[in-house]
Amino acid sequence: MKRTYRVVVAKPGLDGHDRGAKTISRALRDHGFEVIYTGLHQTPEQIAETALQEDVDAVGLSLLSGAHLTLFPRVMEELRTRDMGDVLIFGGGVIPEADAATLRQQGVSEIFGPGSSLKAIAQWLETTLDEREKVSS
Numbered sequence: 001m002k003r004t005y006r007v008v009v010a011k012p013g014l015d016g017h018d019r020g021a022k023t024i025s026r027a028l029r030d031h032g033f034e035v036i037y038t039g040l041h042q043t044p045e046q047i048a049e050t051a052l053q054e055d056v057d058a059v060g061l062s063l064l065s066g067a068h069l070t071l072f073p074r075v076m077e078e079l080r081t082r083d084m085g086d087v088l089i090f091g092g093g094v095i096p097e098a099d100a101a102t103l104r105q106q107g108v109s110e111i112f113g114p115g116s117s118l119k120a121i122a123q124w125l126e127t128t129l130d131e132r133e134k135v136s137s
Contacts (some may be wrong), residue, residue: 001032001126002133005057010047012039014073015065020092024060024121026094035058044071048078051087058088068095072103088128094118 008124009025011018011040020038023038036054038047051059059079061072091103092112101109112121128129 001086002130004032004034005035005125005129006036006054007058007060007125008036008038008047008051008056009060009062010042010050010075011062012042012047013063013067014041014042014068015063015064015067015093016040017064018062020064021060021062024062024092024118026114028122028125030124031119033122033125037065044074046077048082048084049067050077052082054083056087056091057132058125061089061091061131062090063091063095064115066094068093069097069099073106076107088125088132090125092121 007028008022011021025035029035038050050079079085089108090110091108
């Protein structure tokens with residue numbers, strides 16, 4: 001890792017299932033990331049404000065409620081209104097592949113479904129952020 005990256009892991013909306021978010025938060029922390037977990041029931045505004053206050057490199061959204069096509073774009077819009085449109089967005093949860101493709105077209109970098117390897121997610125995030133760091137240097 002080129003440097004210690006800061007990542008917000010958030011649970012947008014009314015989804016009350018946080019085992020996956022807590023698991024990925026621990027895995028990323030163990031991989032060397034600095035992780036800020038926002039807890040349950042966060043609004044897109046709260047997530048974007050946390051990302052701004054914490055000066056993060058990436059935001060990971062965990063969603064199981066089925067509202068991903070609404071909430072992911074709202075979080076991205078809130079980030080843009082705070083001049084943080086360049087923050088890497090990734091997500092996970094039970095998201096159908098067609099919806100995941102739509103989210104990628106809208107600017108979400110990657111979607112990880114159930115059973116994704118924690119090590120592979122951490123390595124993907126490290127590689128992706130390292131590449132961004134190289135381009136901006």
